[in-house]
Amino acid sequence: MSSRDDILASVRRNAKTVAPDLPDLEADWIQYADLQQQFSEVIETVGGRCVAAESDHDINNALKAIPEYSSASKIASTIPGIGESNVSLSEIDDPHELEDVDFAILPGEFAVAENGAVWVTDKDLKQRAVMFITQHLVLVVPGGEIVPHMHAAYERLHFGPAGFGVFISGPSKTADIEQSLVIGAHGPRSLTVFLTSN
């Protein structure tokens, strides 16, 4: 018998079908009066930054005010009109070439108020490595696309064909040395989320 059949047989022999049905996921989940404010408060506590922006112009101005941005030599933006992109992500075949990217500017699909997370996918993104290898990450999220909690988040998500998606909440961090929080473990040293008003 193959290992697969062996394991399945052993599981079937041992499992007891006494459990009730799967629970529905309806409940009186937490709601927030101001989703944007809640999101922005939480993202600050996890080491990120949230900026409300009226226009692309606003975003570009805010970017220029970030010292690390003005001194950045490699910037990869996949959003037309935002950021002075000089790395064309669609032309990069080997993700290792992204090693020295300073700033990545990517769209986030929606945000979650309860935990400051932004849903980002590799749709239209040839090398998802850029989200993690860049020194600084900027996500641009439509301000109207904030859900209160994770249950609402998964109501929006459909996993059909192959693809990758990630909830990102703050910059890369570690507390593995004596519980001291250090921002910038392996990935981005900062996360800025722009909430656009359209």
Next chain:
Amino acid sequence: MSHATQAAKFVEDQDRAHWHDQALWFVRAKRDRMATSLPEWETLREKASQIKAYTMSHLADLLEQFERNATKLGVQVHWARNAAEHNEIVHNILFRHDVHKVAKSKSMLTEECHLNPYLERHGIEVVDTDLGERIVQLNNEPPSHIVLPAIHRKKEDVGEIFHRYLNTEEGATDPEYLAEAARAHLRDKFMNADAGITGVNFAIAETGGFVVCTNEGNADLGVSLPKLHIACMGIEKLIPRAADLGVFLRLLARSATGQPITTYSSHFHGPREGCELHIVLVDNGRSEILGSDDFRRSLNCIRCGACMNTCPVYRRSGGHSYQTTVPGPIGSILAPARDANAHNSLPYACSLCGSCTDVCPVKIDLHHQLLTWRREIAVRGLVPLSKRFPMRIAGVVFRRPWLYRWLGGLARAIVPWLPRFLVYNRLNAWGRQRELPNFPKKSFRQTFRDRNEQ
């Protein structure tokens, strides 16, 4: 060696033991703040427990469904009965791809299977990329906690280890400086890895995908650069629906470290274009546990570590004293299931205070199971003589009230007059670190009777 013997070594350094206790209590306090900030906390725990109960009773069907859907996404699914098979499968995949260097992110399963030494014997370099895991790997010791692998190490220790292996300045203790040195060191490892290995936090039967949670982003860096990703998971990591993640991701990080969610919760559905994704499903004793009415619920564990952070014994004895991959309350249930004789002391490393059961996000009845294991170990005749003999005597005495009363009177009359060496000796484990209370003049019965007569 028993847990108590190992723990005795840990508490020899009182300052360090106290510091360890406080460090974990700090994490427990953060967890409490997060749990109380959500009015629906108990509803979430209840839902999580129900989802897991359903999963365990339909596990075979769900595993098949997962395999079908993952295969459709282009994932290659492997099955391993035990640790040896798991290691062989992983090595074969790596061998076929001519892999010499692997970047691995945290996976307690690969620890359980002792994958690192196996691959190293076959000439493959395995680098643990989680900072805590890298610290203990460089120091050639196992993790002492499943979420905080280097929680037993002070920053001075880390400074020394990094000075030795990463050429940092001697005597450096600044966490920022040390983490920056590790970042540079591990970037190099990421850039040169031929393959990435990760664990799995949740695998979704309905979609064939899986989720990996980290704060550092090490799992994502490790698998988005090379062309080969191997994900290793125990069969109990399955959940039926993607929507169930809403419940589990809300509970996991809040319970583990007191964060609202981990920095990265990555959802993998199929390989990157031109790349390979393999999933290894491992049994290694899990299906046997499934058959036990008493211990089945231990498979619900989502490895948050909350039971360790709150456990008064774990906090004061350190993870290494358990001598298992998973220490603490949940480890003391899982380990005897694998080898009851080797781990017979673990169910006793518990005061039955029940705090673990209170904080468990999936409502495992941990302290009840620990008590059940004590009985089980006694039934199987695995209780050591040093416990069995006094228990037998106690049994004889407690069955005979007259004998109990008589011996009590005798002790009250004699013990206060005995020379110290007769009371405080090897047989009196209680008296090793503390003084016995003063013997009262009267028994409880006498005091009670006197009071009623007044």
